Structures are given as C-alpha cells and as structure tokens.
Amino acid sequence: MAMDKKQIKAVIAKRVAQELNDGDVVNLGIGLPTLVANYIPNDIDVTFQSENGFLGLGPAPEAGKEDPDLVNAGGMPVTILEGGSFFDSAVSFGIIRGGHVDATVLGALQVDEKGNLANWKIPGKMVPGMGGAMDLVVGANRVIIAMQHTQKGNHKILKECTLPLTAKSQVNLIITEMAVMEVTDKGLVLKELGPEASIEDVKAATGAELIIPENVGKFGL
Amino acid sequence: MAMDKKQIKAVIAKRVAQELNDGDVVNLGIGLPTLVANYIPNDIDVTFQSENGFLGLGPAPEAGKEDPDLVNAGGMPVTILEGGSFFDSAVSFGIIRGGHVDATVLGALQVDEKGNLANWKIPGKMVPGMGGAMDLVVGANRVIIAMQHTQKGNHKILKECTLPLTAKSQVNLIITEMAVMEVTDKGLVLKELGPEASIEDVKAATGAELIIPENVGKFGL
C-alpha cells in the first residue's frame, strides 16, 4: 500500500524532527520543511529562525488575527513566540552566516554524493532565485535536505549535480520517504530505510553509489 | 595684550562654530573641539554625534543627575536631546565612515599643507591610540582641525608631518587663534587672521608655505 503525497510529506517531516536537539536554532525552508515544526517533541526546546527577520517563529495565527507586519520568509502570516526577537536582514544573515543556526532544513532539485546541492535554478526554465538558501547552506552548522526521493520517477540524488549549484559540499544529511542518508568523505551512507522501502528500492531510486553498512535502521510513519 | 589660554580656546571654538550649517551632523573631538558646542548660533540646528553610540549629544547634566549609562566619547556624563537616538559601535562607525557626518572637529599634534594629520602617536613617548579619529577623519565630509597655532613655540603646521599619520590628505580647514587656513591642491591658503595676528605673525608661526590672497579676512574674539 503506497503512501499518498500527504503521508510522504508527513513521514519525511517527522523523521527530520528527530534530528533536532534541545536548544537548537533551526531555519526551515519553504514548503515541505515547514512541516517539521509540527513534529518537534514536546520535551525539547527548538527556536525557529525566519530569515526575513526574527527568532521564535510560531504557528499561523487564527483567521482574522493576521498581522501584515508579521510574516514568514514565504510572506505568509505567522506568530512570534514568547522570548522571540526581531532584527533587520543584515543581522538575520549575520546569524545565519555566523554559525548561530544549528540546522537548516531545505528542499532540493538535486543533491549529490559530495554534498553538493542544487535548488535555485533550472536554466532557461525556472529561476526563482536563491533567496536566502545559499547563505543558509553555507552558514548553518548542519544542512538537512528534506525531499521526496525522486521527481516523477527521475533521480534527484546523483553522483554529481547537473543543475547550477546552491552550494558546494555543504549537505550533511538527506532525508526522504525512502531513506536517511549521510554525506561522508567516502560517499553517501544509507543509515535508515523508510517505512515501505527496501535496500533494493533505495538503490534503484538513487543515482549515486550508496555505502550500505551491515545494520541499516528503519524509521516509521 | 596677549590672550590667555581660555580666551585662545574660546576664540578658536567660536570661529569653528561659524563653519557649521543648519542641519549639519557634527562630531566634536575631546578637548578644545568640545567647546564648539557652546557657540552654535541659536537659529541653526546642529546634531552632535558621540561615536560611543548616539546622536543628539547634549550638555553635561546637573550635578547629581549623572547617568553612568549616558556618557560621551571621553567617558564624561552628558545628556541626550529630544529627537536623539542610540546605536551600537558598528552602526556608529557606519554613520561616520558612510559619509553621514557633515563635519568633524579635531585637535592635532601636527597637520601639513597636504592635509595630512598626525594626532595619535608620539613614538616611544605618548601613544594614546587613534580611538575613533582615523575613521572620523576619513569618513566625515569635512575635517576641521581646531588647535593652538604652535606648541610651546614649535610649529605644528608643517610642510610635511613627521609624526605617524592619522590620515592622509583628509584635512579641509585649520582654525587656530591666529588664522583660518584652507587646504587646497596648491597648498595652504590663508583665509582669515585671528584677532591679534598679522600676516607676518602667522608666517613666522607656520612651518609651511602659505598662499596669501589679496584679501585676507579677520575674525574676532
């Protein structure tokens, strides 16, 4: 029984959430990564940074309580939690570049076994721009890619990215609905299998060599 | 009747004050330059910057009303005027270096006909450090040196500074109790004579060539 799109996103977000530690400062990219906030265990304190200028990003406000001066990096109305703070864009990226962000979670168009990431441009086709992604990937202490394993059956995890890079050798961990993979000096190490994936499934869905240890864990729905 | 030290300082400060315009942002150095604030005409609005972190520097507070969190760049208790603002040292020098300060008034150990200034170091003898002076002299749109014309009879205005420089070719105007001199591409131009000085007096007290126009003005006590 294959997971539907919603389940796929949930399973990825939930697994990513397990990577975060008490006290972490985390920046979540737009889209799927945003869902990670819903799965933070209650017993740990994670502070979310919004690169448009604040710490303590909270959930969307109730309908009718939106404040046009309080939006996230996707321009959507949000709230700020008690103990949060606002700052300008120079300070915001000082925080990001300066290593004050423990982890960033971003999507990818392509990611490769050297930890290269491409997520800002498909030449001649779609060029949204890098926004804050290039700074986040270079600056955050840990870069976690959260995405579906393949795009319409095509490999997104490659030996070498073919699209313009967002950053070189900065990705630490890739989490998909099929697998958790760590980027190491020797290549991509398969750490865990998704709820419905076998090693053979992951190999087939991956365009890079996988290093497969004796014991590969499993994560659930 | 020679002026006493107090009169000399007053005559210099008063003449410097005439150089300031309505709307100017001005940074006054420690010592003699500080006195300039006492002579700003009532009909013009000059904002004083204090490089330790605020705009709207006001006079010293009444005795007993000193606030240890509100001091000038000399560490002395001061006040802030209505409409002032506080900021950190990075912003403060962003203001200074970024050309947001219209004029700075500083003392000098030596100044020369090329507009070079030396006021931070006498090697092996006295090395107070440059503090904010190097940034001020490079960043302010207009650099006015306010000082006594000579030091114990020795020339301070020279063909070329012999002490380590604070900045190269940044001085615009030199005001002493004896003269107002403008630094030009061609050299030092004598613009005005002090209340008790003749052209010959100024020449004798100056270690650089002076360009003397046909009409040299006069400033008073």
Place this chain on the structure above:
Amino acid sequence: MNKLISVQQAIDKIQDGMTIMVGGFLGAGAPDKLLDALVEKGVKNLTLICNDTSFPDKGVGKMVVNKQFKKMIVSHIGTNPETGRQMNEGEAEVDLVPQGTLAERVRCGGCGLGGVLTPTGIGTEVENEKQKITVDGKEYLLELPLRADIALIRGNKVDKKGNVFYNKSSKNFNPIMAMAADTVIVEADEVVEIGDIDPNNVMSSAIFVDYIVGGDK
C-alpha cells in the same frame, strides 16, 4: 527643517533611469503608497535594488508588470512570474544576489566600506567574475557595495525629525537601505511628535531620512 511631504512631492523626486532601493520582504514592510504612485506615474528604466520582486499585484511587483525596471538586483523572483518572463526574453536584466550578500552589499554602501568577504556563493555561478580571496585557508568572495539615488522605505512610527521605529518583521532591509541612498524617503504608518519614540527604540536615526510621507493613522 520640515521633512513632511506629500506622496506626489515624493514621487516627483524619482526620475527615469534612477536607481532605487525599496524596503520590504515579499511586500511586508514595503512603502506601498509610494510604490502605487510610482506605478501611476509610470517612470521608466529604473534599476531596482530590493529583496525580491514581490507579487504581480503588490508593490514593486506591480512596477515589474508595468515594465518600469530595466534592471533588478534582487535575491528572489519566484513569486512574480512576470520577472522571470522579462528575464528569459531579455526585456530586463535580473541580477540574482544571495539574500545575505545583498544585505551586506547594501550595508557596505551605507557604511563606507569597500566590500566584504563572504563564503556564500563559493563553488557556484555566483562567483563568476568576482575576486576570490583566501583568508586563513578558507576561500571567500569579495562582494561590492550597493548604493541608490533614492531609497523608499517604510516605518511604523516616524517622528517629525525622521527617527524611525519599525514594527515586527517589517524591518527587514529598511534600516540598511536608509543609510545607503543619496535621498531617503520614508513612508510612515504614523507620524508622531519628536520625543515620542524613546531614543533607545529608534531603529533608524533621523539624520538618514530626508523626507517623510504619510501618517494617515
């Protein structure tokens, strides 16, 4: 010195071919009244420096749709398909700059710095034609200052002297742009008396602000 002017007086200062900086992040914290008036005025061949090109129906996004920019220096255009179209068809030049680099370049422009070294963009096409400098064994890109003829920013409370308080996440690029243009016009949500903003809470000093527009609240 009275800095209060009308929207009309403000946009009269903006001429064809100028470079303008505009505060705001996907429209939040943008000076919408001024931007709407610029759409109305139809001034052309502008260069825009802004975080993004907003949405087609909002602020600078409308100006994009109205083809008022010959060049846009921004970090993101994904929310305004018209920008991408103009770029792909060669109608306008788009210079995509990483957001943190954009912030630093504007800050350099306002703070008299000749540039900064950033690790952002190393190993990507952002490094094309830029000087690389190695410090302590690590490679950085030398990124250069940006300045504008006019900055259009938005403040929440602005006193009559020009001191600005920004509310919440509307701050974004506004404070650094307030330092980086020859002329700075702030659109105020509310104009207050001098002294009404605590000097501790002033986020852009009055000396940066040349003109104030607004105060309907």
Place this chain on the structure above:
Amino acid sequence: MNKLISVQQAIDKIQDGMTIMVGGFLGAGAPDKLLDALVEKGVKNLTLICNDTSFPDKGVGKMVVNKQFKKMIVSHIGTNPETGRQMNEGEAEVDLVPQGTLAERVRCGGCGLGGVLTPTGIGTEVENEKQKITVDGKEYLLELPLRADIALIRGNKVDKKGNVFYNKSSKNFNPIMAMAADTVIVEADEVVEIGDIDPNNVMSSAIFVDYIVGGDK
C-alpha cells in the same frame, strides 16, 4: 535550559591564556562585577579585545594594572597610563586598531564574514602588513575578523532566556561581541521574565547568550 549562574561560576569558565572580548566604552556598559571577580581570581596571559583599557581603577583597567593581559587589541589606551608603560617596556603587546575597524572586525567574527574593506588607515602605519585592495579606483585595507573564546558583556534588562536590552550609550560594543565568541556571558543590571522585553526592543537575541549573571536590582 537555565542560563542563570553566579559570578563565581562565570569566572570559573575563564582560564589562563584565553582570548576575551569585553563590552564597554571607557567603562560605560562594561560588566564590572565579572571584571572585578577576574581581578580577584588573577587569571593570567589573557588576550583582551575591547574598545579601550579604561581607567586604572576601573574594570579592564584594573586587570591591566594587575598584569593579566599578554596582549590587548584596543582602539585607545590614553586613559590608562599603565597600558602604555607595559607596551613601551615590552611587558605586554598592544595592537591599536581604529575604533570603526575594531567594530567591523568583531562584527565579521560574529557574522561569518572573512573580512571587510575599509578606507580607514590608508596612508598610515595601520596599513602595515595588510592587504590593500582597490575598488572603483579607491584603495581600501582588508581587515580580518576577530573572535574570542569568551565574551563578557553587560545588559540592562536580560530575560531568563537571554534576550538583552541595552540602556542608552551602554550599548557600544556589547551587541556585536555577543555574536563573536564561543561562549557569551552577560552581566545583567536586572533579570526579567521571558516576555517582559518586547521582541521589537530586544537588542541581542537570546540565542547568542550562554550564561546570565546578576540581577541584583
């Protein structure tokens, strides 16, 4: 996560040979309790990064008199004759840095920048051994980042999470140093509850602060 510690616990973290940043400008805005305790403790061979060496009877100035620094990176030593004496007699190394350059170098250290280009110091001995870079026909010095093992800063109001509000001109180097050290200890005039400082008025975010000392008021 409880960040509140005692003065003693705080200074236990500072060991011989460390590099410390200390906020304050001629003592204003300096963490005096921590500095007095450091004099008491007598920790040695420290490198100091601070605006100045204060006065002989105050804060870091006392530490200078107590010969606790092997090196001082400061913009001004004129108010503490003992610093000049130690420098002239070769007892301690003093690296004099223009104040604006010092601020930018600390900021670079905290913001992940590899350096900045400043016009300050061109044509003076400050340029010795530094790389000069020409941008748009103008010469700049490349100035490099500064970081510390520990930053000791002072805040006026500090909430229990570590958000800091600085009062008036006590701000100076404190906010930029709060970003530029591996461990940051803030001495609070007053410790307040989380939420007591409006997020608009937080001047250093809690994420920079590791420990909070004080709160006698």
